[in-house]
Amino acid sequence: MDKNAFSGADETMGCGPLKHVRQAELPGPLQLEAGGELPEVTVAYETYGQLAPARDNVVLICHALTGDSHVAAHDDQDEPGWWDIVVGPGKAIDTDKFFVICPNVLGGCRGTTGPDCTNPATGKAWGQDFPDITVGDMVEVQKRLLEHLGIDELLAVIGGSMGGHQVLAWATKYPQIPRGLVALATSPRLSAQSLAFDVVGRNAIRQDPDFAGGQYYSSGAQPVAGLAIARMLGHITYLSPQAMSEKFEADRNSPRDVATPFEKDFSVGSYLAYKGQKFTQRFDANSYLTLSMAMDRFDLGGAEDLARAFAQTRGRWLVVSYSSDWLFPPSQSSQIVSGLIRNNKPVSYCNVASECGHDAFLVEDDLGSYGELIRAFLQNILSGEMAVEDKRTGHSPTSIFHHARRLDYELIAELIPAGKSVLDLGCGRGGLLDLLRQRGQALLRGVEISEENILACVRRGLDVLHEDLNAGLGWFGDNQFDVVVLSRTLQAIVDIERVMDEMLRVGRQCIVSVPNFAYHKLRDSFAKTGRAPTAGLLHYNWYDTPNIRILTLDDFAEFCQVKGITVHKVVALDTEANAQISPENNPNRNADMAIFVLSRDAD
């Protein structure tokens, strides 16, 4: 077994002595969304960094199912926090700049009112009489904590998993308060599969005779077996299959000798036994039921509901998913993005390539991606959404004529009247979007496939969405943009008909720049030498070029004609000579590229 197999993301969650925890008594009663009420509410929280005099540097961090207020160590002597890798001086959530607040959620068992607290009406622990709560109730308590602290604006609210649900609930409940919202590894509601795992875990707890209907506090016997089984199951769902193989395949049949009443025939078995049992020492079974049920009932609905839910959010968004997360799969983050886009809300989205499963947002492996995205995003919010300068050039892996990029951008920019909304497909590092921003366009969005380019765009303060164009533009509504741009990308696309159909659906007008493989230098060279056109001038070899579609200006014009696409304008260029080629001057021979202005309907 991997030496570190027994340590992991959850290990540090809430294990400290919590000496830095403060508790606020909030004025009651608290009316709950599901109909009940709590006569009084205590909320435990920790803070990091200094509140700015203008009280405008507050970052609220929302923890996941079994987390707590101890998000990071307060000093070298302190116990580790559950997100030490992200929160601290100079870290992605930089406590030298931000005033970080992390409260324990309502229903929790780490200092905030929950089922293990005393029900004032009976003088006994609430147990299963604790009223049903929702993620919205958790947010309500956080809002009241902010009031208690004299804070009425959030620079950002950030959370992963159930913490992400709280971020979404902030957007629906108090849409005007957060200026930035960061939702990691989360979903508009749990998938049926994820829900099913929770159902099994809760059944294991409730069927444990020591659960005693939730009134086990007096007996001193937690439902250890049931709670441990629920936790074991949780652990499987937090890891990816790859990560589990890496941890447990090599010495599959060599379990650690942990003292446990649970099966330990396999190394993975001893791991689960250890983790399951350890969890029961720090977590309350009733709290687990209350919180997991709140998470499972969190439900922003389908596409239409989601679009309505996000109508009022004034904040800027960063949504991050992790490719190997099967508990909160990327497709669900994509639904969140879709709901925001339907409302033209500013959002960036990245699906981080990761092997760490749902745990990815808690561990170091992919911190270089998601941590830097958070850092850049917060920096943009802090600096009033000013661009952070990107020192690198705008080179994209699919560009054909590197030297022509600026000319291409400038001509495209000139074709777009001021005040238009623009979507740039295959936006690379954001060069064109940056140019358009300088020219004062109304609303700018990019779609890009490279994670590295996404980060470059976010650093520039641009809104960019992570997607393969071949998968379509399902996020966007019909005619959602005045202009959709596809610059120097068409020749690298597999499913050209689909991408063209989609861009013409989404944009009132489309601007497509295409390379011309019938340019006289290429054509003559091919005729004379008999060597592939990609092998010569074009900087690539025939066997490794990203340019898999060999087209000419006449081919593209014919394509438009056949497909019923109206061509409003063609600007043909000889980019080597830095000259436009007029229609009379045989562009299909004399231009090395052209910019087409298109739409589906003649107008």
Added chain:
Amino acid sequence: MDKNAFSGADETMGCGPLKHVRQAELPGPLQLEAGGELPEVTVAYETYGQLAPARDNVVLICHALTGDSHVAAHDDQDEPGWWDIVVGPGKAIDTDKFFVICPNVLGGCRGTTGPDCTNPATGKAWGQDFPDITVGDMVEVQKRLLEHLGIDELLAVIGGSMGGHQVLAWATKYPQIPRGLVALATSPRLSAQSLAFDVVGRNAIRQDPDFAGGQYYSSGAQPVAGLAIARMLGHITYLSPQAMSEKFEADRNSPRDVATPFEKDFSVGSYLAYKGQKFTQRFDANSYLTLSMAMDRFDLGGAEDLARAFAQTRGRWLVVSYSSDWLFPPSQSSQIVSGLIRNNKPVSYCNVASECGHDAFLVEDDLGSYGELIRAFLQNILSGEMAVEDKRTGHSPTSIFHHARRLDYELIAELIPAGKSVLDLGCGRGGLLDLLRQRGQALLRGVEISEENILACVRRGLDVLHEDLNAGLGWFGDNQFDVVVLSRTLQAIVDIERVMDEMLRVGRQCIVSVPNFAYHKLRDSFAKTGRAPTAGLLHYNWYDTPNIRILTLDDFAEFCQVKGITVHKVVALDTEANAQISPENNPNRNADMAIFVLSRDAD
């Protein structure tokens, strides 16, 4: 919820009155692989169809974890079997042709000796004193049943999931007996993730106080809660996430009103409650522990062990996985294939595109694929491995010059001396392999990406493996084949360098036929018309052609030179004129294709 959500693959498993079950008392004692012994063994089994006078039409079906001998209904009045869709007159496993035997496994609770039977030493039920058994022990009992029935050869042994483990154990334990082996949705051993789910399920059973250390028979109280929880968990793993969404998303919050002590707040919860509880009425908890532990201990090891394990198998193989099966993922079936290929065993493999998860092999959705593969495979074995004629032409989706295919095949075939082993990459419907078989080549294999083409090849009696060439040729060892052929496929490959490297590693010699985009008609047309070369003669449009690599004969020759590939021979062709083009006659202009004979090392 889907109307049929509550019916499903497992529903019919073992629920019948079993009136057709026979029981054989096998002479004891049975020495067990793990060291113990059973003084006596009874095996329950059912048979279908007629045993041929030569006793050579026996198909043994091995059931999965919770199945039984009732694989199919015996007549219209009979209860449904668990694999009615596959087994019966005229069905894929045709009981008009085959004599089908399906025994309940050792350790089961449906008539074969298991923990619920009486331990003769104590006069009480075995319970947890039932000795540890292995999948090999299950096979040993099946072997003795065959002896009991006077059968010493199997036409085929077939099974899915743990039934597939039994097929693998037949191959290692009695490699000479089965002439055909069909392993569905199975693995050389469970993944760490799948193992982990079983661990949690067993813990739930053992921690149930009603389990009473396995001696619950006298109390009359099964550990219902624990067994139901294990079953609920199993159900989640049998379905794909997509299938669960389809079943339970639409009316997520409308559970069925089932009478149950389990949670039923969500529709998926009521489903799990119903399934879990129902299972406890037909299955024994000790048996569940015994069988799931036997399955989890089944372990043919890593690649080297697997290769050794399959050294003696004399049978022909069909391995089938299902794309959405995450409990026994396709990558594990691929490991089985690899072990067989390392031994040059005849095997076909198909990864059926399915949304049904692990259950796919039990349900009707993909029967058109896996059922027809089984049918064709068994037919080939029955008819002495003669080809079943494929009436369709050998057209492959990547062919460029359709009319030239036969010529290409014939020239390639002529380049291969008799008695050589040949691997055909991108073999389509098997046209070239069929031609080579007629010429008496020693060992023939194909690799193909299309499921439909795989079936066509299996119908022809060819051995073909389902894979995307861009993923490499990891199955095959260095120099495993005398000749590797890549006919008319290179131009459709994304990662040409990798595929070329891999084929030159696997084959002593490689024969590659490539189209020539510098053929004078293409070249002149391009020069004159300025239209993409793919848009004219080549039957495709520039925007949808599978031919994404534009190369010429000179380009390919240069590629070979740069990459250190030795060119032994070039046969250049003008396929329109049905003529060879000599080296003096400018093949790069006058040939429309060429066949290169290559190797990595000069010889």
